[in-house]
Amino acid sequence: xxxxxxxxxxxxxxxxxxxxxxxxxxxxxxxxxxxxxxxxxxxxxxxxxxxxxxxxxxxxxxxxxxxxxxxxxxxxxxxxxxxxxxxxxxxxxxxxxxxxxxxxxxxxxxxxxxxxxxxxxxxxxxxxxxxxxxxxxxxxxxxxxxxxxxxxxxxxxxxxxxxxxxxxxxxxxxxxxxxxxxxxxxxxxxxxxxxxxxxxxxxxxxxxxxxxxxxxxxxxxxxxxxxxxx
Numbered sequence: 001x002x003x004x005x006x007x008x009x010x011x012x013x014x015x016x017x018x019x020x021x022x023x024x025x026x027x028x029x030x031x032x033x034x035x036x037x038x039x040x041x042x043x044x045x046x047x048x049x050x051x052x053x054x055x056x057x058x059x060x061x062x063x064x065x066x067x068x069x070x071x072x073x074x075x076x077x078x079x080x081x082x083x084x085x086x087x088x089x090x091x092x093x094x095x096x097x098x099x100x101x102x103x104x105x106x107x108x109x110x111x112x113x114x115x116x117x118x119x120x121x122x123x124x125x126x127x128x129x130x131x132x133x134x135x136x137x138x139x140x141x142x143x144x145x146x147x148x149x150x151x152x153x154x155x156x157x158x159x160x161x162x163x164x165x166x167x168x169x170x171x172x173x174x175x176x177x178x179x180x181x182x183x184x185x186x187x188x189x190x191x192x193x194x195x196x197x198x199x200x201x202x203x204x205x206x207x208x209x210x211x212x213x214x215x216x217x218x219x220x221x222x223x224x225x226x227x228x229x230x
Contacts, residue, residue, distance in 0.1 A: 060088045088108070124139075159177050182196055188214070
């Protein structure tokens with residue numbers, strides 16, 4: 001019989017690398033004036049504090065050139081309480097050098113997953129109880145059906161479609177692995193945020209005529225689109 005010494009039994013690696021998935025908002029900056037950026041971000045946070053307050057974000061600077069002062073822009077973003085974890089879309093060498101000197105990584109945005117590599121939805125997760133503020137329901141490799149209300153501050157994430165047969169006041173993220181054919185179905189739509197395959201709307205972007213109504217959301221030509229459900 002093989003016996004392990006006490007040292008071997010207690011020995012453990014100090015770290016371990018694992019892959020994971022996170023929901024990160026990307027802020028596309030179209031203006032190089034820091035105060036305008038700060039005010040615009042603060043307004044978005046006020047509209048959806050449960051989703052954006054103190055959130056990690058990526059800044060996309062593809063519309064900015066060498067005239068942009070990265071130090072002032074980054075300070076404007078940080079002043080809103082957001083945490084910048086990286087920068088994407090940088091093609092200007094001077095701006096890129098300033099970003100690297102600030103200690104942030106330059107990120108390369110991945111391509112949208114093709115349908116052939118998106119995991120197939122195999123089953124459905126059913127939730128028959130209310131989803132409270134602060135709760136996160138994750139339906140991996142499946143559709144998600146909620147037959148009750150979803151409170152503000154709650155979050156629904158699914159690889160497939162999301163169905164809500166109650167008042168929807170939280171966040172719903174369908175097609176979490178990039179499947180653009182997924183949809184969101186809701187009988188009473190009043191969300192903080194809706195997202196399909198990474199394309200999302202905050203509450204103020206949802207047409208007012210659909211507020212509190214039955215609606216279906218899907219992607220058309222890569223853009224979020226909304227239709228009456230009934």
